[in-house]
Amino acid sequence: MAKQPSKAASAAKKPASPTNAAAAPSDDPDFVLGSLQQAFEANKRYAADEAEMLEFYRQMLLIRRFEEKAGQLYGLGLIGGFCHLYIGQEAVAIGLQSALDNDRDSVITGYRDHGHMLAYGIDPKVIMAELTGREAGISKGKGGSMHMFSTEHKFYGGHGIVGAQVALGGGLALAHQYNEDGGICLAYFGDGAANQGQVYETFNMAALWNLPIVFVVEDNQYAMGTSTKRSSAETRFYRRGTSFRIPGMEVNGMDVLEVRAAAEVAFAHVRAGKGPVLMECNTYRYRGHSMSDPAKYRTREEVQDQRDHHDPIERLKKTLIESGKGEDELKSIDKAIRAEVAQAADFAETSPEPGAGELYTDVLVGEY
Numbered sequence: 001m002a003k004q005p006s007k008a009a010s011a012a013k014k015p016a017s018p019t020n021a022a023a024a025p026s027d028d029p030d031f032v033l034g035s036l037q038q039a040f041e042a043n044k045r046y047a048a049d050e051a052e053m054l055e056f057y058r059q060m061l062l063i064r065r066f067e068e069k070a071g072q073l074y075g076l077g078l079i080g081g082f083c084h085l086y087i088g089q090e091a092v093a094i095g096l097q098s099a100l101d102n103d104r105d106s107v108i109t110g111y112r113d114h115g116h117m118l119a120y121g122i123d124p125k126v127i128m129a130e131l132t133g134r135e136a137g138i139s140k141g142k143g144g145s146m147h148m149f150s151t152e153h154k155f156y157g158g159h160g161i162v163g164a165q166v167a168l169g170g171g172l173a174l175a176h177q178y179n180e181d182g183g184i185c186l187a188y189f190g191d192g193a194a195n196q197g198q199v200y201e202t203f204n205m206a207a208l209w210n211l212p213i214v215f216v217v218e219d220n221q222y223a224m225g226t227s228t229k230r231s232s233a234e235t236r237f238y239r240r241g242t243s244f245r246i247p248g249m250e251v252n253g254m255d256v257l258e259v260r261a262a263a264e265v266a267f268a269h270v271r272a273g274k275g276p277v278l279m280e281c282n283t284y285r286y287r288g289h290s291m292s293d294p295a296k297y298r299t300r301e302e303v304q305d306q307r308d309h310h311d312p313i314e315r316l317k318k319t320l321i322e323s324g325k326g327e328d329e330l331k332s333i334d335k336a337i338r339a340e341v342a343q344a345a346d347f348a349e350t351s352p353e354p355g356a357g358e359l360y361t362d363v364l365v366g367e368y
């Protein structure tokens with residue numbers, strides 16, 4: 001039988017689920033790509049109180065100083081393997097993760113993952129010790145920069161295979177739905193990963209099964225040395241869920257209050273059982289793709305322009321000062337963070353390496 005025009009079937013508006021896969025979600029005539037965007041646009045900057053703003057400021061600054069220090073330790077040869085810094089993108093992780101319910105929600109990301117871990121308030125010492133491959137590291141020094149994990153926090157990595165975390169995130173969301181634990185999954189990926197096939201397989205299943213997941217494209221404008229303009233036919237990534245009937249949101253990822261406002265709208269939608277959301281956060285990485293990137297594909301001026309005119313920490317600082325905070329108080333926050341990061345680096349340099357026996361642990365899961 002030929003496919004019916006969708007309007008004729010408007011009565012069949014049942015959400016699909018793994019156990020109810022026969023209902024056709026495309027029979028819902030009400031899909032509007034920008035439905036959530038409208039709600040978000042109406043209230044685009046989260047009305048944070050002073051304490052919240054200071055906390056966002058402190059958390060973003062912690063990521064910035066931590067990453068600067070990680071860059072130094074890498075230069076000194078204390079961090080092996082790859083190391084991808086998050087400098088410039090801080091507002092994305094903080095704006096989104098500050099809105100999560102850490103008792104039930106899960107997070108998964110790619111290899112640019114230090115900031116997402118710091119956003120939990122995890123002690124910077126154990127994250128830095130992971131970078132230097134020490135026993136005290138959050139993955140006992142065996143994960144390193146790209147493969148950090150904390151099941152305790154429901155943080156599921158840290159993944160080096162571009163785009164793989166999106167499909168795994170779909171699995172996490174399915175587990176939330178199956179276990180009826182009320183949690184949602186936040187799955188981050190890059191503009192480059194957005195061109196991976198498995199991303200769209202996941203979109204399809206997530207929409208079909210109404211999974212509780214927020215897909216976040218951190219569009220930092222480059223995938224290694226390739227700009228989005230050179231690699232992507234559609235650079236407005238929020239539109240890429242359209243054919244799966246996933247509403248899209250377009251967010252300034254350089255403004256933590258804007259990201260947080262978008263998070264409120266997206267999370268409420270997903271938590272209400274209305275299925276996935278695709279959020280594009282427009283951002284910029286100041287450093288190279290990884291520590292070994294000479295960054296010849298862009299000009300110094302381009303980077304400087306972002307630093308001078310779009311920096312997320314400076315933007316929030318301006319808002320704080322306009323609301324009456326003194327520069328001195330903000331400086332003292334920076335001083336305290338620098339001291340905390342210096343201590344984390346000392347710890348990471350001086351704590352012991354894992355014993356040889358660790359080679360045989362965490363390799364296979366036990367019986368279950």
Ligand SMILES: Cc1ncc(C[n+]2csc(CCOP(=O)(O)OP(=O)(O)O)c2C)c(N)n1
Pocket residue numbers: 112160161162163189190191192193194220222223224289
């Ligand atoms: C499946 C796969 N293909 C290629 C690579 C090599 N690779 C590592 S990072 C990267 C670029 C990804 O860029 P993007 O998704 O924009 O994330 P960003 O690094 O900008 O955060 C590539 C191609 C890989 N790790 N995995």
Ligand SMILES: [Mg+2]
Pocket residue numbers: 190191192218219220221222223224
């Ligand atoms: Mg990118």
